Amino acid sequence: MGMLSLPGFLSCGKKKDFSLTNEKDAHSSDNDENSERGNWANKGEYLLSMVGYAVGLGNVWRFPYLTYQNGGGAFLIPYTLMLALAGLPLFFMECSLGQFASLGPVSIWRILPLFQGVGITMVIISTFVTIYYNVIIAYALYYLFASFQKVLPWSDCFSWADEFCSKTRIVSDCNATLHGEIINANYSFITGNNLTCINGTINYKPVQFPSEQYWNKVTLQRSSGLDETGRIVWYLALCLLLSWIIIGAALFKGIKSSGKVVYFTALFPYVILLILLVRGATLEGALDGIEYYIGRQSNITKLMEAEVWKDAATQIFYSLSVAWGGLVALSSYNKFHNNCYSDAIVVCVTNCATSIFAGFAIFSILGHMAFLSERPVSEVVDSGFDLAFVAYPEALSKLPVSPLWSFLFFFMLLLLGLDSQFASIETLTTTIQDIYPRVMKKLRTPITLGLCTVFFFLGLICVTQAGIYWVNLIDHFCAGWGILIAAVLEIVGIVYIYGGNRFIEDIEMMIGKKSRLFWLWWRMCWFFITPVLLMAILVWSLITFSNPTYGSVLYPTWGTAVGWCMIIFCVIWIPIVAIVKIVKAKGNIVQRIVSCCQPAANWGPYLERHRGERYSHVVDPKKKKEQEIPTVSAFIY
Secondary structure (H helix, E strand, O other), X not given: OHHHHOOOOOOOOOOOOOOOXXXXXXXXXOOOOOOOOOOOOOHHHHHHHHHHHHOOHHHHXXXXXXXXXXXXXXXXXXXXXXXXXXXHHHHHHHHHHHHXXXXXXXXXXXXXHHHHHHHHHHHHHXXXXXXXXXXXXXXXXXXXXXXXXOOOOOOOOXXXXXXXXXXXXXXXXXXXXXXXXXXXXXXXXXXXXXXXXXXXXXXXXXXXXXXXXXXXXXXXXXXXXXXXXOOEOHHHHHHHHHHHHHHHHHHOOOHHHHHHHHHHHOOHHHHHHHHHHHHHHOOOOHHHHHHHXXXXXXXXXXXXXXXXXXXXXXXXXXXXXXXXXXXXXXXXOOOOOOOHHHHHHHHXXXXXXXXXXXXXXXXXXXXXXXXXXXXXXHHOOOOOHHHHHHHHHHHHOOOOOHHHHHHHHHHHHHHHHHHHHHHHHHHHHHHHXXXXXXXXXXXXXXHHHHHHHHHHHHXXXXXXXXXXXXXXXXXXXXXXXXXXXXXXXXXXHHHHHHHHHHHHHHHHHHHXXXXXXXXXXXXXXXXXXXXXXXXXXXXXXXXXXXXXEEOOEEOOHHHXXXXXXHHHHHHOHHHHHHHHHHHHOOOOHHHHHHHHOOOOOXXXXXXXXXXXXXXXXXXXXXXXXOOOOOOOHHHHO
């Protein structure tokens, strides 16, 4: 990163803030408490933006499958416990952190300059994920447009299909009784001689359903592997461009424009989920699907398996979007005395309730598909890409008026993805604003559109014929334990170095004094339970780490090496920033480390009237010299 060479980049809190003019831009209004950074127009916009950020594709295509796989309704026990012990404490911490200082995920580390690299890691990982996540939105857009046909193109084996494509399973051979003896014969012999297959002995030919072949042969035009890049799939590239145009249009005024858009993008998916659930519940076989999801008798013995608890903790951690930087960025635009405690509870509960609700909508229709194809539900259930773009589209194609249901489903996926992207891009623009606030006041729209343009071109590799392999590779490495490392360091740094009790006093400056009993639970979680759980998940993830695959396709050695390079590039900033800060500090090695573990001189509430006696020492940026030229020291303090 070229910014490393700029003056004052890695000083340990010795540089002060620079002055800001009182000029307004589209990001702020006369009603804002913080006229320099801007605030949310109202609490509803903030909550909907947070819900939209937390509730994403994983709530629809991963949680229902995990519930089915881990004992049905019994899985909700570890899931709820992990929400209370790991998810909510970290979520509340990040919301409070951003709101207290009104800073983004990098500049917020004025609180602990030695750990500023953690913020950089969060932003870089979010950048990688933003690039490939929009490709998934492009897939949803493509299927959305493909739904505008009288007959869904994946409903049958059309001209693009090969000999392995079939709408039904084809029996290959089975055992039967002939003249008192059990024989094994092909199915044509069995039917030709009016014999009956013995239950449990039927073998089926390897076939692929139309939706699977459509996904691979038409949508992706998938190559044989990462080695075979092939050409850019032009219609996916156009869908990718459209998705970035939508995001750029929604964010051109920052939170002032995105805050209005989320009224639709965050709420309408619930309308669609309700419609899909009502429709699914009226179909034959729906009850079978629901029973596979929750279970007529939940398998409580599953709770004895460590894997179930690991799945619950991991799902909570990723579904709440903690440690990505987005929660800090969005919360930084809150008014100082906003009740971030109640906000955190509302968003977390809404996120988890959405996951459970989505499971009913998904499994009711998958149960109907299993009924029609005379297969057990377990054979049509899947997660990830296979659920969203193979299994569920296949089920929808069997419904009356299937184009309508297909349109609604992919429109829902589109909205769920866009909400998360809004917050991810806002995370990056907030980071830039903290570095160059004057520039962002004048050039917010061009910078936002510039980011979208750059990310579009970077994402083109993901819409080649090998694109799905790149999407899977980035997801496998960058969205994995890199975030866990950042989360562990975040909570350890704030609780054990900055001071957990000190942080609680900061929160009380915002939400008012609370009793010791109120803080007992949060102290237990922040000081012990949550760090231990995060460390356990991190260690487990490292122990069980495996090389990436896509289906049965193995990645070449160089592809795995690229994945490792990506994650190393993300986390290497943590030690680099720490070392450079220590080198630039004064005194002996112990004094240098201690000074870099102290909050920066300008750490505290953004506005002077909120600082009180505890932060009266903080220099008011408005009293600084107007002519001082901002440098990246404003970024890394």
